[in-house]
Amino acid sequence: GAPLVRHVHVDAGYDAIVDWGGLERLPGYLQQLQLPSRVFIVTDSNIHDIYIPSITKNLIAAGFEPHIYILPAGEGSKSQQQLFALYDWLLELHAERREALIALGGGVVGDLVGFVAATYLRGVPLIQIPTSLLAQVDSAIGGKTGINHPRGKNLIGSFYHPRLVLADPSTLLSLPERSRTEGWAEIVKYGIILDAELFALLEANAGALRAFSPPPVALLCQIIARCIDLKVVVIEEDEREQGRRAILNYGHTFGHALENVSGYGEWLHGEAVSIGMVVAATLAQESGLFAASAVERQNHLLAALGLPIEYAGTVHAQDILAAMQLDKKVVGKRVRWILPRQIGEVISMPLPDELVERVILTFMG
Ligand code: NAD
Ligand code: ZN
Incomplete structure (x- = not known):
């Protein structure tokens, strides 16, 4: 094995x-x-x-x-x-x-x-x-x-x-189940930003990973080592290519804002990032970068791993939008979004305020 x-x-x-x-x-x-x-x-x-x-x-x-x-x-x-x-x-x-x-x-x-x-x-x-x-x-x-x-x-x-x-x-x-589950969000993130093969591996094994009984021992070692490897590569690239590390923030622009506005504790970090990835993928789709079928695949995997993909809460969309403006990833007052082009590849770019507002207002109901 x-x-x-x-x-x-x-x-x-x-x-x-x-x-x-x-x-x-x-x-x-x-x-x-x-x-x-x-x-x-x-x-x-x-x-x-x-x-x-x-x-x-x-x-x-x-x-x-x-x-x-x-x-x-x-x-x-x-x-x-x-x-x-x-x-x-x-x-x-x-x-x-x-x-x-x-x-x-x-x-x-x-x-x-x-x-x-x-x-x-x-x-x-x-x-x-x-x-x-x-x-x-x-x-x-x-x-x-x-x-x-x-x-x-x-x-x-x-x-x-x-x-x-x-x-x-x-x-x-x-580890309590909810803590384990939130961890999958960062792992799906690595798949979307860098590694279509990792993403496919997660898709093929989502049921066993979520159930965790019996623990999928070899698979888990493989997945964790792969994620470590990917993070190490990105960080080492960042020393040459300034800003490369920002791709690790996929899903975090909205995710951090949600954590901030709802008060830390309501959403675990990984849960907020999961919802943030749904928003970012939707923005990428609306911008013509990312296929609807790929958004669907991402969201389906997140849900299969037990992560939230819909917003259910009392926070107002306007408060989220304000919180994102304050986020530290803002360069010259414009949020740079990490957006997928395909599974395994992302780009970083600002988006028109109207688009962001429309998508977030629709998403948050
Ligand atoms: P945590 O350390 O609070 O652990 C989550 C919970 O699980 C805690 O209650 C802990 O006691 C418990 N726990 C941990 N391991 C356990 C185990 N094996 N068995 C039973 N219980 C266990 O939170 P976390 O999610 O591990 O980490 C969140 C923190 O990480 C935040 O403060 C965040 O800012 C930080 N963070 C840092 C970086 C970085 O690059 N340094 C990146 C991401 C997050
Ligand atoms: Zn994170």
């Missing part, structure tokens, strides 16, 4: 490894990095009980000295208070510059701990162990770290690369 371990090399000088059950092999991965024996593991309250006992046992057996910090689960932990609480903890333990910080969790833990690693003593080794589907295919890759400010999300942060990303898809077995 297909391999259950896959390595993606990142030019910045580290590997992203997808390894089903790889958490059990963490001591060996750490040994390869030749780190000091003390390691500082930060996780959240949901993940701690499930994974920390066996990780701790294995690390101690291999001669490591793990120290554990448990954050409250949820976006609220990407805060100044938790950032400084982590600095206090590390200082208390006299953590040194060569000793590694390990982020075990979803994007919240990864972003916060990544920023701690970037800034504590001007930078210490970082290991990312993403445990949510979204973190495995997206947030753990690319080196963006940071916290929220009371005035907005991700306003404080830095680029900082880990020494290793270890994605163990078996951790998804404990």
Whole structure:
């Protein structure tokens, strides 16, 4: 069958490894990095009980000295208070510059701990162990770290690369279904923007992926590694071709606005992005770029994976339109839309306000 371990090399000088059950092999991965024996593991309250006992046992057996910090689960932990609480903890333990910080969790833990690693003593080794589907295919890759400010999300942060990303898809077995489902949105996004083959693979297996019982082990490893590979390629291209990274925002112009206007929490990020991709594909169709049949294929796949493709809520279209104007992707006051031309290919362009308003008003009913 297909391999259950896959390595993606990142030019910045580290590997992203997808390894089903790889958490059990963490001591060996750490040994390869030749780190000091003390390691500082930060996780959240949901993940701690499930994974920390066996990780701790294995690390101690291999001669490591793990120290554990448990954050409250949820976006609220990407805060100044938790950032400084982590600095206090590390200082208390006299953590040194060569000793590694390990982020075990979803994007919240990864972003916060990544920023701690970037800034504590001007930078210490970082290991990312993403445990949510979204973190495995997206947030753990690319080196963006940071916290929220009371005035907005991700306003404080830095680029900082880990020494290793270890994605163990078996951790998804404990992830709540709604969190797992939202992860498919980013994966469908990669298919639309870059990879028609990935898109077809998702279409052919949507039922098994959605059901997740039994977990489609080899397929999942293949899909996660492919997404990591695609994100890495886009980011590496961006260093040469300024702005290439923007294609990763497909579905996010409307999606971010929906999240903003409805207050974070009503829609999970992936759910908002799913609806955002429906809107962007419709705009592409209305602009004569994207075939109606292709819009249909996209929306059908999103729905088959359990994602929302229709807007149901109380937010006003006018508020969404206003929120999009404030989005950071606005260049010279005009939103640049990421629009598909075919499955696997997108372009970036501004659109006439009248068209955007008409499509969004119609879509939101
Ligand atoms: P999250 O970290 O809050 O995880 C979602 C929920 O699942 C949490 O309740 C968590 O405790 C739980 N969980 C995670 N893994 C689990 C597991 N294996 N078993 C049981 N429960 C588990 O959220 P997320 O969706 O992973 O990440 C969202 C964050 O990522 C946001 O803060 C967003 O800004 C950030 N993000 C960053 C980047 C980037 O490039 N750095 C990209 C996208 C998103
Ligand atoms: Zn996203």
